[in-house]
Amino acid sequence: MRILVTGGAGYIGSHACLRLLQDGHFVVAIDNLDRGHQTPMDMLGSVYPDSFRFVHSDLGNTKIVLDTINIHSLDTVLHFGALAYVGESVEQPLMYYKNNIASGIGLLDACDQAHNGAGISRFIFSSSCATFGDPSDDMIPVPEHCPQTPTSPYGSTKLQMEQILIDYAKKRELDNNPIALTILRYFNVAGADTSGLLGEDHSPETHLIPVAINAALGRRTSMTIFGTDYPTPDGTNIRDYVHVDDLIDAHVLAMNTISVGQCEAFNIGIGKGYSVREVLEAVRRVSGVDFPIQDAPRRAGDAVALFCDSHKVRTVLGWEPRYTDIDAIVSTAYSWMLSHPDGYAE
Numbered sequence: 001m002r003i004l005v006t007g008g009a010g011y012i013g014s015h016a017c018l019r020l021l022q023d024g025h026f027v028v029a030i031d032n033l034d035r036g037h038q039t040p041m042d043m044l045g046s047v048y049p050d051s052f053r054f055v056h057s058d059l060g061n062t063k064i065v066l067d068t069i070n071i072h073s074l075d076t077v078l079h080f081g082a083l084a085y086v087g088e089s090v091e092q093p094l095m096y097y098k099n100n101i102a103s104g105i106g107l108l109d110a111c112d113q114a115h116n117g118a119g120i121s122r123f124i125f126s127s128s129c130a131t132f133g134d135p136s137d138d139m140i141p142v143p144e145h146c147p148q149t150p151t152s153p154y155g156s157t158k159l160q161m162e163q164i165l166i167d168y169a170k171k172r173e174l175d176n177n178p179i180a181l182t183i184l185r186y187f188n189v190a191g192a193d194t195s196g197l198l199g200e201d202h203s204p205e206t207h208l209i210p211v212a213i214n215a216a217l218g219r220r221t222s223m224t225i226f227g228t229d230y231p232t233p234d235g236t237n238i239r240d241y242v243h244v245d246d247l248i249d250a251h252v253l254a255m256n257t258i259s260v261g262q263c264e265a266f267n268i269g270i271g272k273g274y275s276v277r278e279v280l281e282a283v284r285r286v287s288g289v290d291f292p293i294q295d296a297p298r299r300a301g302d303a304v305a306l307f308c309d310s311h312k313v314r315t316v317l318g319w320e321p322r323y324t325d326i327d328a329i330v331s332t333a334y335s336w337m338l339s340h341p342d343g344y345a346e
């Protein structure tokens with residue numbers, strides 16, 4: 001296939017590019033580099049000079065996106081490009097709506113006009129478990145039909161993009177020009193590619209596992225647990241951590257399984273929840289370092305417990321995660337961070 005990867009210079013997008021290139025696809029990554037990195041784009045370009053291109057642009061620039069799709073005869077879009085911090089979205093909601101919705105519509109406009117109006121034929125959207133908000137106890141583990149009531153602007157942007165895409169897919173059906181649409185709702189993505197080429201490098205870093213690894217490696221003096229009074233066995237939040245390579249597997253399976261005219265949503269997580277304290281214990285075990293941990297109040301927008309009912313993705317796509325143990329996931333992140341003390345050093 002000939003694939004446009006939006007947000008291709010980001011953590012998950014770059015892992016997707018690598019996997020698609022390994023599988024023999026032609027890949028164009030597009031990224032405004034606000035949060036993504038040039039270095040992995042240069043690395044992929046040097047390893048795959050014939051099948052990889054990088055375009056430095058905002059997704060909202062419909063003309064550049066349209067030209068990119070047309071020039072390279074792209075047929076598939078994997079749409080990762082988005083701002084993705086729950087806490088930041090509470091503080092700067094307009095930035096999130098502008099980036100995740102307005103730019104998303106710009107991208108969709110380009111997809112619609114591509115190939116003289118024939119359009120892109122396959123679209124996979126990175127949605128989030130944040131679209132579910134704080135599910136009631138009878139909805140844990142969280143199935144696809146769980147009511148979607150986001151508790152943060154980030155979650156709202158993802159839900160609204162889902163709805164926009166579903167409406168767009170219906171329009172394509174009416175035009176007798178159907179599209180294959182897959183919505184993947186990620187739970188907490190973690191870990192790094194095991195070849196050592198790619199990893200997770202956010203600035204600032206706020207995600208639990210890399211923050212804890214930084215504490216273990218002495219790159220920060222301590223770390224903080226946001227909330228120890230939740231109604232969970234140890235008082236801390238519960239999340240479902242899925243390895244980035246397993247997550248990308250789900251995209252590859254969706255690309256090959258969901259056919260034009262189909263519109264399917266899947267929850268992607270291993271189906272097992274770990275509390276914040278359990279994750280921190282895993283980081284202590286993997287690193288062998290008993291780093292300091294401080295208790296702090298709850299963080300705005302955080303749900304109590306979110307872990308996935310992964311039945312649908314397993315049965316319909318045949319997805320089977322390779323990493324089902326938190327120590328194994330943490331180990332891959334730890335290895336990359338240990339060997340990259342300054343991340344991508346940009």
Ligand code: UDP
Pocket residue numbers: 086188206207208209211223224225226227237238239276299302
């Ligand atoms: N968390 C924490 N301390 C940190 C970062 C995160 O206690 O320094 C908690 C956070 O409150 C949440 C879980 O770890 O319950 C996962 O947070 P993360 O930011 O990694 O992902 P999110 O669930 O927000 O997508």
